[in-house]
Amino acid sequence: MTHISMTVDGVRYDDDVEPRTLLVHHLRDKLGKIGTVVGCDTSNCGACTVLMGGNSVKSCTVLAVQASGMDITTVEGLAGRDGEMHPVQQAFHETHALQCGYCTPGMIMSAVDLLAENPDPTDAEIRDGLEGNLCRCTGYQNIVKAVREAGETMRTARHATPETASAHATRDEVTT
Amino acid sequence: MIPTAFDYSRPTGVDEAVHALTDGGEDAKVLAGGQSLIPMLRLRFAAPSMLVDLGSVDEMRGVRDDGDALVIGAMTTHAEVLDDPLIRAQAPLIAQATATVADRQVRHMGTFGGSLAHADPAGDMPSVATALDATFEIAGPSGRRSVPASEFFVDYLTSALEPDEILVSVRVPKLAGWGTHYEKFNRVAQAWALVGVAVAIRRSNGTIDEARVALTNMSSTPVRAHGVEEALVGAPATDESMAAAGQHAAEGTEPTSDVSASADYRTHLATVLTRRALGTAAGI
Ligand SMILES: Cc1cc2nc3c(=O)[nH]c(=O)nc-3n(C[C@H](O)[C@H](O)[C@H](O)COP(=O)(O)OP(=O)(O)OC[C@H]3O[C@@H](n4cnc5c(N)ncnc54)[C@H](O)[C@@H]3O)c2cc1C
Ligand code: FES
Ligand code: FES
Secondary structure: OEEEEEEEOOEEEEEEEOOOOEHHHHHHHHOOOOOOOOOOOOOOOOOOEEEEOOEEEEHHHOEHHHHOOOEEEOHHHOOOOOOOOOHHHHHHHHOOOOOOOOOHHHHHHHHHHHHHHOOOOOHHHHHHHOOOOOOOOOOOHHHHHHHHHHHHHHHHHHHHOHHHHHHHHOHHHHOO | OOOOOOEEEOOOOHHHHHHHHHHOOOOEEEEOOOOOHHHHHHOOOOOOOEEEEHHHOHHHOOEEEEOOEEEEEOOOEHHHHHHOHHHHHHOHHHHHHHOOOOOHHHHHHOEHHHHHHOOOOOOHHHHHHHHOOOEEEEEEOOEEEEEEHHHHEEEOOEEOOOOOOEEEEEEEEOOOOOEEEEEEEOOOOOOOOOEEEEEEEEEEOOEEEEEEEEEEOOOOOOEEOHHHHHHHOOOEOOHHHHHHHHOOOOOOOOOOOOOOOOHHHHHHHHHHHHHHHHHHHHOO
16 A cells, blocks of 8 residues: 545545556545546546646546645536536536537546647647547537637636636636 | 556655666566556556656656757656757757647656657657667666667567666757658547658758658667668759658568558558658758
8 A cells, every 4th residue: 555645626635545546546436536437448538537737637547646746636626616617617518518428527627728728729729639538429519619618718707807717717726 | 447456666766766676576667657558557468566656756857958969858748848948949850749649638647758668669759769869878777878769679669678777868969950850640639650750851952961761650660761861862852852762761661460551551651751751851
């Protein structure tokens, strides 16, 4: 057993884990963060995407011990304290960017990661930025639309009211 | 599936890491970003007794200017390589090829050194390092040694690294005044190269002085296309000479046939992609 300590969605957890434990299993089975799902056995689908130290990673391809000392954000940590959805979640909801919803937690986390680096991506940049996430239902059109609209909302909010927008504006802030 | 059980150590320095690896015995293995190793552990294609995680060895991270070369720490992630101003300015071939590696998530974890140490002939970094004549700086129980790219890749998933050695950094000569290009062909986003071609070319006025061409996924290691290189020396920098030189691309290679492409198709791709890469690198 190896002792690890990590912050997940703003809460610090200390645990002893077997070194072979995958981060996604630690999150789901030990910490109850079942919003993050497993979709494949080959590191291809991206359904398990979370932010680690602010960067998107496939949590099925990270050992829990590698994440020790890190700040993790899962899809469960995106909404505001009052339960208000993150602009990316809201945009997925409004543009019908999901059907079965299995890819959605990973898609949303990858979109948050992409928009933090590139707040105003072109459609081609959105498609390229989400290449690590597979969706077997939607055909991607509405996912691209949702990310475009979320980007717009986040840019406008940042522009209009910097103080309130900051609650959602960057991935760093949602983890605090 | 989940990996078989293993012991875990997380050293903070190169020497400490070499000790851990030696102490761990024959079945101890290095863990870098884990983006090739963890999928193999999960499928139980690999079952090491111990993993030595290099994630906290800070001296192996980052890019440094060393006169006529850049020194890239093996633990520098693909994403850090892409963001690095020295790489962009002095080794654009690496930046261009790195942008085609996998996807954002994998690039956040996977490392420059890991993708070389893994020695997958379908990987993009091995052929790039081969075209750039990079030198590999290695640490082991008996000290440090340097290995040129031409000797580092030994066979499929096999490098010149001994089981108790660590790739510390890679020295990449700056090619001031050269044109470079990486041409990669794959079927879908995030897929590995069916074939890739890394090219560096130096020309004066209308003539090619020197060319270096290395191929991804055309043999069990990355290979230099010597026939192409020889055909180009002293040739005029024209479409015709690029196309003629490109015809030599597959000479001496041993491409495989698999579900994605037949060996014949790979041979054809090598010829076409080499012509395109040469033209772009030479600016014509
Ligand atoms: C979905 C997916 C798509 C991918 N697509 C591509 C692609 O298109 N092109 C491409 O080039 N790569 C691709 N990769 C692989 C990726 O580039 C990995 O980052 C890389 O192959 C391994 O780097 P790593 O740091 O993750 O190494 P690890 O997985 O940690 O290690 C790989 C191997 O190298 C050894 N090793 C690592 N570092 C060292 C060191 N410093 N010294 C000694 N031994 C070491 C390990 O022991 C292990 O055997 C893909 C991976 C995935 C999951
Ligand atoms: S479950 Fe992690 S990539 Fe598919
Ligand atoms: S909505 Fe079903 S996989 Fe994307």
